[in-house]
Amino acid sequence: MRDVAIVGAGMTQFGELWERSLQDIGLESGMLALMDAGLETEDIDALFLGNMSAGRFISQEHIGALIADHSGLADRGVPATRVEAGGASGGLALRQGYLAVASGMHDVVMVGGAEKMTDVSDQEAEETTSMAADQEWEVFFGATLASLYALMARRHMHLHGTTPEQLAAVAVKNHAHGAANPKAQFRSKVTIADVLAATRVSEPLGVLDCAPLSDGGAAVVLTTVDRALELGKRPVVVRGSGQASDTLALHDRWDLTVQRATRLASERALKQAGMSLGDVDVAEVNDAFTIAEVIALEDLGLAKAGEGGRCAPEGRTALGGELPVNTSGGLKARGAPPGATGIAQVVELYDQLLGRARGRQVEGARVGLAHNLGGTGATATVHVLEVVR
Amino acid sequence: MTGVRFWREFDTRYRMLASKCPICGFVYFPPRDVCRKCRRASVGRMQRVPLSRRGRVLTHTVVHQAQTGFEDQVPYVLAIVEFEGGVTVVGQVVDCDECDVSIGMEVKPVFRRIREEGDAGVIHYGYKFAPACFPVCATDAPWGAGKGGEGDGGAG
Numbered sequence: 075m076r077d078v079a080i081v082g083a084g085m086t087q088f089g090e091l092w093e094r095s096l097q098d099i100g101l102e103s104g105m106l107a108l109m110d111a112g113l114e115t116e117d118i119d120a121l122f123l124g125n126m127s128a129g130r131f132i133s134q135e136h137i138g139a140l141i142a143d144h145s146g147l148a149d150r151g152v153p154a155t156r157v158e159a160g161g162a163s164g165g166l167a168l169r170q171g172y173l174a175v176a177s178g179m180h181d182v183v184m185v186g187g188a189e190k191m192t193d194v195s196d197q198e199a200e201e202t203t204s205m206a207a208d209q210e211w212e213v214f215f216g217a218t219l220a221s222l223y224a225l226m227a228r229r230h231m232h233l234h235g236t237t238p239e240q241l242a243a244v245a246v247k248n249h250a251h252g253a254a255n256p257k258a259q260f261r262s263k264v265t266i267a268d269v270l271a272a273t274r275v276s277e278p279l280g281v282l283d284c285a286p287l288s289d290g291g292a293a294v295v296l297t298t299v300d301r302a303l304e305l306g307k308r309p310v311v312v313r314g315s316g317q318a319s320d321t322l323a324l325h326d327r328w329d330l331t332v333q334r335a336t337r338l339a340s341e342r343a344l345k346q347a348g349m350s351l352g353d354v355d356v357a358e359v360n361d362a363f364t365i366a367e368v369i370a371l372e373d374l375g376l377a378k379a380g381e382g383g384r385c386a387p388e389g390r391t392a393l394g395g396e397l398p399v400n401t402s403g404g405l406k407a408r409g410a411p412p413g414a415t416g417i418a419q420v421v422e423l424y425d426q427l428l429g430r431a432r433g434r435q436v437e438g439a440r441v442g443l444a445h446n447l448g449g450t451g452a453t454a455t456v457h458v459l460e461v462v463r
Numbered sequence: 464m465t466g467v468r469f470w471r472e473f474d475t476r477y478r479m480l481a482s483k484c485p486i487c488g489f490v491y492f493p494p495r496d497v498c499r500k501c502r503r504a505s506v507g508r509m510q511r512v513p514l515s516r517r518g519r520v521l522t523h524t525v526v527h528q529a530q531t532g533f534e535d536q537v538p539y540v541l542a543i544v545e546f547e548g549g550v551t552v553v554g555q556v557v558d559c560d561e562c563d564v565s566i567g568m569e570v571k572p573v574f575r576r577i578r579e580e581g582d583a584g585v586i587h588y589g590y591k592f593a594p595a596c597f598p599v600c601a602t603d604a605p606w607g608a609g610k611g612g613e614g615d616g617g618a619g
Contacts, residue, residue: 201530210472211493215554215577215589216526216533221541224524225553229543232522232566276541277525325543325551330522 075176077299079309080459082111083424085417088290088409089259096132096190100141103291103414104186111295112305115146118295119180121154124167124187126412130202132193141186160206161362163187164292164416165317165446165455171296172315172457181297187418188291189411199287203412206449208323220284220363222324222450224276227365229330231278234380238278241364242269243386245282245406248361251393252403254433255422259288259409269364283364288409292417294424299462310427313441314458316343324450331380333451336360336373340445343456351375354458355439356426357397358419360447361404367391370445371399374456393434401426401434416446416455427461466585476589479514479572481550490514490548515547518592520568525561532578540564544592558593569595 084106086099094102100123108115121142129135138154147154157167164187171185191199204219212222230236246266252258264282272280302309318338321327327334344350351374359374361367368382376397377385385391391399402408402422405415423442425431442459474480475493482494485508486501492514498505523542526533533539540556542564556564557575570592577587 197531200528204530212553213530214587215591216529216536216539216541217553218526218528218530220528221524221526224526225522225541225543228524228566229522274525274527276527279524323553325553330543 076178078172078175078296078312079299079302079307080294080312080420080424081297081302081305081307081309082107082109082113082295083293083421084110085257085292085414085421086290087257088288088411088418090192091289092192094289096128096134096137096188097140097144099190099289099291100186100188101144103188103293104141104145104184107184107293107295111307113182113295116150117182118147118152118184119182120171120174121145121147121152121184121186122167122171122174123154123156124158124163124165124413124416125156126158126160126163126189127202127205128190130194130205131199132190141188159453160448161360161410161412161415162446162448162453162455163413164418165444165457166416166453168294168416168420168457169315169317169455172312175296175298181301183296184293185296185417186291186293187411187414187416189413190289191287191411192289196287206412211323212325218276219449220279221276223363223365224279225324226330226369226450227278227363230365230368230380230383233331234383236368236383238270239266240383240387241278241283241368242266244361244364244367245269247386247392248400248404248406251401251434252407255403255408258403258407259286260403260407279363279365285362285405285410288411290409290411290414290418292414292421294417294420308428308461308463310424310459310461312457313349313460314343314345314347314456316340316346316456318342318454320452322449322452331369333369333373333447333454335451335454336370336445336447336456339454339456340374343458347458347460349441349458351443354397354441354443356401356423356436357399357443357445358402358404358422359399359445361400361406362410362447364406366447367399367404370447374443374445393436398436401431401436416444419444419446420457420459423459427459469585469587477574479590480511481514482509483512484508485510490550492546492550492552514550516571517595518544518546518552518570518572520556520564520566520570521545521551522566523556523564532580542592544570555591556593557591563594571595
């Protein structure tokens, strides 16, 4: 296995981009990453693209070829592969790109993630995101993705005494972080009172506990560490890549408040990196719902089981805290185009590790961790990145 | 979606038939063809068994923003119910006030309309859950009356 580095990153504005198509979004993020890397289109050997559901969102499948075509890669016949795992599509695409370079199959790989959610009604878009849950045995009976996370939240509250205020503190923190990110969908701060008073979606979760519907794309360029050094880049090395699966349906989990795929993906990535969570300086974790960040922090090991709710209120996960989490604003404030999320997390870490995350920089950040999750936790990826000084 | 997709699942949705691993004895609902614990050794040996009628709410939520076909039911209670033997199932809780649903509450499955596919589409039926202290058939009475919860008396 060869050592793999990120040498360029880029992303579009996230939000309701009514004037932009999926190919516009995919192309822009890819070109920004390529320019950042100082490479040419001709240098790209392969494209991996995370996309959850273009078939439902824009009635277009065969997205790998579509983006390759519009990026000028089709005439050279560059292989383009679309990867899907619900909200973890981006993280999975990154892992596929990583494996392609590490194995020696390709030298320079573009990994993108893109989603266009606002070409359909909000109702249709919500239904499509719920397709990452089990259609036959959850959704058929009236479940939505938000309601499944609400079921986790209620159980967590029952077992561990977690409060709505603690959940709200996650949204408050991530909105505060997003306010400093010019690419974020929401740059407004919110208060605990705002979150608690927001329209109820599925109790105990309200609108401000939930990530929005978003359009957006993000991309990174991967190559070998040797090639990165030749290019005169300060490589951000992928030290570990972990992926794990769990049951598709929430009710089939042995414990409703544990996302085991997160634990396993994290253990695998950190083991490969030869690191522990204590080595991590900045993390991007799944916060599709406020309870999701709480559970992720427990499964990653930042908090003991049941104590994840304390992290945000105590400031441990805020900028300046013990381990800043979701400095980009997270899915909650940066925005959550399912296919792009996993890559956008890595774009944020790349900027943090190169010390160019203006207005939200974690001083001296050397190691970053990205945690990407699909559905209610049936797929998780964790990547550990380290900048070479 | 076509009707056959739902017709395939009638045994599960209408009769709540589960599958049981003959090796470890664990029961799965919806039924699985491979036991999660015994894996390959269970292939071709899983048995069809009826699911226990006695469940308990593990967690619940009140849904306010619903999928198409459920809008006219909001707000409704959705729960994960644990049946005897540890089987867990998602479904709505009906026949009671949403405020009365609590973790640990005993429920039993009832046969109900789930949703309609518009004015001309298929009407989907399946199970929901009702408080066990409110028996709809006599067979529920022996335990529904005795252990169904506080002050129920098996009436209703």
